[in-house]
Amino acid sequence: MEEQAYLDLKRGERGAFISIIAYLCLSSLKIIVGFFAGSEALKADGLNNATDIVASVAVLIGLKLSQRPPDDDHPYGHWKAETVASMVASFIMMGVGIQVSYQAITSVFNRIEESPDLIAGWTGLFCALVMFFVYRYNKKLANEINSQSVMAAAKDNLSDAWVSVGTFIGIVGAQFGLPWLDPITAIIVGLIICKTAWEIFRDASHHLTDGFDQKELEAYKTTITNCYGVKGVKDIKARNYGNNVVVDVVILVNSQLDVKNAHDIASMVEDKLIKEHSVYDVIVHVEPN
Structure with missing residues (x-):
């Protein structure tokens, strides 16, 4: 039983690696396209993915630490390192959500006269599809190995997919004479990030305080x-x-x-x-x- 538990943690690392690679590629794409296309929402989405890299690395570190055998200071093992990693990831996400919302609110008053290029919208939609498939993979993996941290990563993946869909809607709407819709969508992006961060924090703190279903x-x-x-x-x-x-x-x-x-x-x-x-x-x- 114990050997299988350690093997499950090794499998969980695969999900963290996939998330890191996906976020590296998609965040770079969104930030670059968002900058040249003049889209606040796509840049906010890209910034979210950039910090998701840090959160995914925290999950990966937690999975690795959890595999350490019991020692003098941890006679029950290091299993809870995985849950601590989930909580760290939630703090990072909350900070980004607040920052994205603040920047978007500022842009509503400072820069609403131009609509972003439509290429930014199609970029957001493409990234949403990629993140949805990453979410499906990580959710399936989390259920198979009963991993809280991998499930937290999966929730983050799904949140990012919906964020990108919202980005697409905001940018397309801006093409119809509503340029303020793009930064408004960025505000919604920030709120979704904060909501996901709170849910991950709530579950992690429940586990760390020995709460049980x-x-x-x-x-x-x-x-x-x-x-x-x-x-x-x-x-x-x-x-x-x-x-x-x-x-x-x-x-x-x-x-x-x-x-x-x-x-x-x-x-x-x-x-x-x-x-x-x-x-x-x-x-x-x-x-x-």
Whole structure:
């Protein structure tokens, strides 16, 4: 189980690398075309992608650190480095979102007399299609390896795709005598970036403070109560270590059982949770009933 968890982290690196390469290419394209075509929205979109490179590098570093084995300072391993990386990425994205919105608001009052060249719009649409395919790949990968940081990268990818679609709409609209629509779209770009950053921060902080989905906890409880010899579940808790789930449970068994039989029931509970729910580790405490 542990070996598979490390292999999943290695697979997650592939998604981070793909995001970095895509952002390098698309940010360069958007900033250059946006500059020559006079589009504030496309330049804002390109700036967003440029900082997404930093966020993706943070995710990659987090994935690599998570693969370190336990040591004296980290007896439980370095799994949470992946979640910390997601939080760092959210801070970077929030800073960019605020900056993009501020610059766009300024441009509304300072420069609304000219419409950007239509090539900027087609560039935005092309980039949106590229980012959508990157999003599909990273989302599929994140679900397969149950990686929070790769899913955060996928959400960022999808956000960028919608941002580029909005850029395209704003630039095309500006061709119909509404040049102010382009910087207005840039403001929306900034708000979308901030929204995505908040969602990633919310999920990462929830994991770091040992928050856990109650529906999943109920599913674990149902599986445990269906195990032979378990008379009830007195207490159950779960927490995340990166993409791994650790469960602590107190079960009730017949008070007449000897130590060996009680231990066998506890082992059965461990095996069931690991096999049916892909739980990384289970700590079972037995109490007589």
